[in-house]
Amino acid sequence: MGTTEHSGNGPDITRLGSAPSPDWLTEKSAASVRAAESPAFDEAEYAARLSELRMRMDRLPLDAMLVFRPSSVEYLCGYHTAETAPQPLLVTASETHLYLPDLEVGRALASSVAGNLHFCGYADALRGLDLFLQHAASVLPKGARVGVEIGHASTPPRALDILRGLGLVVEHPDHLVERARLVLSAAELCRVEEAAAVTQKGVEAGVAATRVPGATDSSVAAAIAAALYGEADSPSAWGPVVATGQRAGIPHSSWVGRQLGSGPTFMEFAGTRARYHAPVMRTVVRDGALGAADQRLAELARTAVAAVLETAAAGVTASQVAVQAGKALGPLPDDVMFHQLFGYPVGLAHKPHWMDGAPFYLTPDNHEPLVSGMVFHIPGSFRSFGSSGVGLSQTFVVEERGTRVLTHGPADLIEV
Numbered sequence: 001m002g003t004t005e006h007s008g009n010g011p012d013i014t015r016l017g018s019a020p021s022p023d024w025l026t027e028k029s030a031a032s033v034r035a036a037e038s039p040a041f042d043e044a045e046y047a048a049r050l051s052e053l054r055m056r057m058d059r060l061p062l063d064a065m066l067v068f069r070p071s072s073v074e075y076l077c078g079y080h081t082a083e084t085a086p087q088p089l090l091v092t093a094s095e096t097h098l099y100l101p102d103l104e105v106g107r108a109l110a111s112s113v114a115g116n117l118h119f120c121g122y123a124d125a126l127r128g129l130d131l132f133l134q135h136a137a138s139v140l141p142k143g144a145r146v147g148v149e150i151g152h153a154s155t156p157p158r159a160l161d162i163l164r165g166l167g168l169v170v171e172h173p174d175h176l177v178e179r180a181r182l183v184l185s186a187a188e189l190c191r192v193e194e195a196a197a198v199t200q201k202g203v204e205a206g207v208a209a210t211r212v213p214g215a216t217d218s219s220v221a222a223a224i225a226a227a228l229y230g231e232a233d234s235p236s237a238w239g240p241v242v243a244t245g246q247r248a249g250i251p252h253s254s255w256v257g258r259q260l261g262s263g264p265t266f267m268e269f270a271g272t273r274a275r276y277h278a279p280v281m282r283t284v285v286r287d288g289a290l291g292a293a294d295q296r297l298a299e300l301a302r303t304a305v306a307a308v309l310e311t312a313a314a315g316v317t318a319s320q321v322a323v324q325a326g327k328a329l330g331p332l333p334d335d336v337m338f339h340q341l342f343g344y345p346v347g348l349a350h351k352p353h354w355m356d357g358a359p360f361y362l363t364p365d366n367h368e369p370l371v372s373g374m375v376f377h378i379p380g381s382f383r384s385f386g387s388s389g390v391g392l393s394q395t396f397v398v399e400e401r402g403t404r405v406l407t408h409g410p411a412d413l414i415e416v
Contacts, residue, residue: 039078101125178358191276198271240269248389281391
């Protein structure tokens, strides 16, 4: 049905194992599925990504890269699905091979530009990887060096033993695909900007919901979710998180049907476009002024966000950003909890979280320079542990001479 890379005629499709190909998969039905949906980007975008990966592979050197992380599979070939069974992508010097349960052939035809699709029965795919990896080994020379990201939960540990048993050399290439993903293309930045507009709809809906008499953390979360998903083309990988009163002082607590208090109500969520995320933290205050302790938390959050935005730029190291932000904060009060993380990369992400890439954090121990096109979320959340919490944040892109905020509105308290 095609050639080694995607063309107008579609990919080559083969069934693995001894069972015959299903009657439902025909040239006509495959063409109909391909017409039902398009990949998130044009073929030139995916070709550029694969070209960049192959150059990185050649420098190591690697004969192939076997990619398990779902977001990285999508990054390279467009494929995405709700199914969570391992569905790896093999990238060689000239070919792409995507391995699937038969139930996912439609999703691959609809979303992927991979040149070759290989599928087996659904139950076989759930039971193990043997058929997939045996085929991968068959298209590689004996003793080929294969890069596999071994530090992510999407890579089944037994896959490494299978590959070695098939005569392949497994290498850990230190997030080879994910490091490429750190710098977003112009097309990707457009997706984050579109996601930020959706995020702002969530902010407006959440704030409006806090004004409703008898509002609860759950009713606010429901309003945010409705705004995020009402016109969305993809789900958020995490959230929305809403915590009010004392529970805002317990990190990662969320809605439980509790009526909003008079103090801060913490909200965190992200709008999406094609699974590109633009997260924010916003804090709403109802019924009057904050107490001194909460005012102190808000000022710390404002300071952290402002310091990162003022310091970050292309060529500045991540550690410089974190150190300067730490200096701006000064010593924290004994009762204040802060994670000392001044930013983490965001962009394309699959569940369970929008932190779905290389561990490139704005912390004092990361001495790598920032590059124009990197996108970060600044999680400015400060808590009086178990008492109260304030979170303010922005998502921003690194540019040559500084930063550009992508999310909308000020990182400040919202009084209602």
